[in-house]
Amino acid sequence: MMLTALARMLIFPGLLFAVPAAWFFLWVERKAVARMQERVGPPFMQPFWDFTKLLGKSTPPRPGIAGFIMRAWPLIAVGSAAGAVGLLPVLPLSGGFEGDLILLLALLELPSICIIAAGFSSRSIFGEIGSAREAALSVSYNIVFLLAIVSIAASQHTFRLEALASMHPSFLTVLGIIAILICLPAKLHINPFSLPNAEQEIYAGPMTEYAGPELAMWELAHGLEWVAATGLVATLVAPHFVLAWGTTLLAGCLFVVLSVAVVLLLSVLAAATARLAIDSSVRFYWQCTLIFAVLAISSALFVRFWL
């Protein structure tokens, strides 16, 4: 049992799988956007070369406790994103450590809190603007995101990930998955909700002061967030096929294929849209999307208690 849990955390879908997958997903995103713009796009190994090059660069001196804290944020972000990937219930009935949905949500949320804190602790004016935007955006999309997840969990009467992975699809879960998909562009900072790190407009947002290996860690954390977020959707969409076919290898392959499909969907959206201003983004989540999330959770509770 202990060994399976370790293998899940370290090999599949944990670190050994997640880091190359993170680079692969970053490449798929950049390549898809490039193809949409009729460009050739970056070569296959590009995210790996970027990461390696950043590891070899120097960083400006960061004295004292503030510098230490600033260096710690990207590491915490990488750790929590990798933990979230490791918790995903990809393989059916694998046993071992069963995290629940609440832990997974907390780990998924931690990188964006790290980004907010990093922008403020860098004490750059552009970092602070980026962090303020990230905070405002995160308050808006998280309400919808959490309501969607809770409605899926309530309709299945459980917070256990294994049970959620093997649930039978219903109208409610479809509604919840659509709500999660709507939140993902904001969670991953891609167009039309790329305003926290708005390139050029506010330099690089919360990352403005980060350089070298610290920036490499942020890139990795961002890639791992891609794997975790798309993987969450993939595990919620996949279950009934996996149960029907059963084998471990198929479940793993299906997980990867579904995740790449979600990445492609989001990249096409990113290439097709322009950046929204902060008030439009916040209004989009509070006015347009919140209604559906409230509908989803109220019908889930209705089904739970009266039917």
Add this chain to the structure above:
Amino acid sequence: MKLWKRLMCTARRKSPWLFHMNSGSCNGCDIEIIAALSPRYDAEQLGVLLQGSPRHADILMVTGPVTNKAINAVKTVYDQVCGPKAVVAIGSCPATTNVFIDSRTLAGPLDKHVPVDVFVPGCPPRPDAIIAGVVKAAVLLAERGSDPPKPAIVIAETAAEVQP
């Protein structure tokens, strides 16, 4: 250790991130830089990315004849770029101050103040010459790492063909 060095050399060659700095340019070269990054020339297939923050960049691209107002900003931004770094002077202005030569409002040319690795002359240079200059700077960067810069290279104005 040797393997790591070779890996790092390849990575530096394949992933040049740019920071674009205008030191009083007429905007002609800046437009050509944008053209080099746009779909028609697509510098991203060589790993080139335009970065928003000088902290993220490897290559500093300077346009313009370096005015008295801009010289301190140029020096500050040069120091903000983390090493190993290279400087590419885009256009004739940072190389020679061009038609503004002997003007009392200029502190240029650029190489009086920061070490320049590659000059891309032209008024403005063609986008493919700019890409050739950036690729040359990336190769230089990969070869010398953090060592001090060597004498600058000049990209011929007819550099029409770009080799990846």
